[in-house]
Amino acid sequence: MKILITESQYKVLLEQSKPSVQSVYNDIVSAVSGIGTEPDKIINSISMGIADKNEFITLNKLFKDGKTGYNSFEKMINGEFGVNNYNDVKEIFDLLIKRDINVTFGSGNQTMNYYNGGFKIDPKSLVHPLDACKTKYPQLLEQAKNWWIKWLSSPITKQKFIKKNGEKDFKKYYPQFFEAIKKLKLDYYLDNSEKSVGNKTEIDDRLQTAYAFVDGYTPEYVYVNCSLNDDDALETLVHEIQHTLYNIYHYNDWTDIGNVFTKKGESYHGYTIGGGTSLEMKDVIPQINKISTQLGISPNYLKNYFKFAKDSNTDGYACEHTESMSRIMAMRKTFNIKPGQNITYEMIKPYITGEKEHGEIGWILICWALNGFEDINLLLNKMNKLVYQDTKPTDNTRLT
Numbered sequence: 001m002k003i004l005i006t007e008s009q010y011k012v013l014l015e016q017s018k019p020s021v022q023s024v025y026n027d028i029v030s031a032v033s034g035i036g037t038e039p040d041k042i043i044n045s046i047s048m049g050i051a052d053k054n055e056f057i058t059l060n061k062l063f064k065d066g067k068t069g070y071n072s073f074e075k076m077i078n079g080e081f082g083v084n085n086y087n088d089v090k091e092i093f094d095l096l097i098k099r100d101i102n103v104t105f106g107s108g109n110q111t112m113n114y115y116n117g118g119f120k121i122d123p124k125s126l127v128h129p130l131d132a133c134k135t136k137y138p139q140l141l142e143q144a145k146n147w148w149i150k151w152l153s154s155p156i157t158k159q160k161f162i163k164k165n166g167e168k169d170f171k172k173y174y175p176q177f178f179e180a181i182k183k184l185k186l187d188y189y190l191d192n193s194e195k196s197v198g199n200k201t202e203i204d205d206r207l208q209t210a211y212a213f214v215d216g217y218t219p220e221y222v223y224v225n226c227s228l229n230d231d232d233a234l235e236t237l238v239h240e241i242q243h244t245l246y247n248i249y250h251y252n253d254w255t256d257i258g259n260v261f262t263k264k265g266e267s268y269h270g271y272t273i274g275g276g277t278s279l280e281m282k283d284v285i286p287q288i289n290k291i292s293t294q295l296g297i298s299p300n301y302l303k304n305y306f307k308f309a310k311d312s313n314t315d316g317y318a319c320e321h322t323e324s325m326s327r328i329m330a331m332r333k334t335f336n337i338k339p340g341q342n343i344t345y346e347m348i349k350p351y352i353t354g355e356k357e358h359g360e361i362g363w364i365l366i367c368w369a370l371n372g373f374e375d376i377n378l379l380l381n382k383m384n385k386l387v388y389q390d391t392k393p394t395d396n397t398r399l400t
């Protein structure tokens, strides 16, 4: 029997043979000790032993013990490397740039390049992503919580919740919503980082493709993936809180949401509503032409959406009911819509034409494409209704 090494197994093999950050530091200490410096030893050791930005940050911290005679990597380079070391400094520069560390240095040219000193690492490059997360997220979580509390506290929302779900459920579940929001806190993780479980260390296997997630087992946490840089972090938190509340009570059930995100006459299967599409480009062309004329946009935008939706094979996730509900709430945060106000076509138009980009809105549009591009105003009306709005598409006047 022949067993193939998969890519992920191969990565583990490479990691096992990779020198540790500590041994890279030891190499540097020995390369700069005594008379003269051994640039090749430093370059080789970094090249082999420093895999990414985080490891370089760790390496830089080790300089604090002063064993090299300098208290940072930067100072070591400036102290040990002279005019003739241009090629060495350039090699180190290239290695660091590849590892996402921003570096600059001075150079000049007289018949050949020379190093002019001033090797400098952008201090922002030396912030560990976990530390960056801890600075960025707590205030965003507070904002997201406040946004939700406002929406839930609105008389319009309350009134419509009661009308739809009854006084009994309102009394039972509404206080639980507030409780859950109050209790929410953050936990951070990195892709493939280590976590301790009891007295063992395991590789962190939490969702690597997610910006953040919540689960029903630990409802007091929002888990944030600090390896990814989320441009819409506040909306992501609004999205996650929706999942947390939905885990307590479905104030819209699957059928309600299914009716919005499913083609007429199509039933939803399990968790997936309108998953995938049997439609081909030729089937949707008439509708694309009709809709694009109506909206006054090029049909190419819609064709691209359809092509992307079909190729990317996002079946379950694109139209999944709880995800769709979370996306609507995140969109409302993006547009800063108060309870009583509607999402309108004008708001989402720049996202259809690609003038603006937004993950949450993108997914709604992908689901729209998978369902064959129904009348967008009709879709928005139905979406607005899910968050207890009236269905008049342009009624944005009832501010509270």
Ligand SMILES: [Zn+2]
Residues within 6 Å of the ligand: 239, 243, 322, 323, 326
């Ligand atoms: Zn989600």
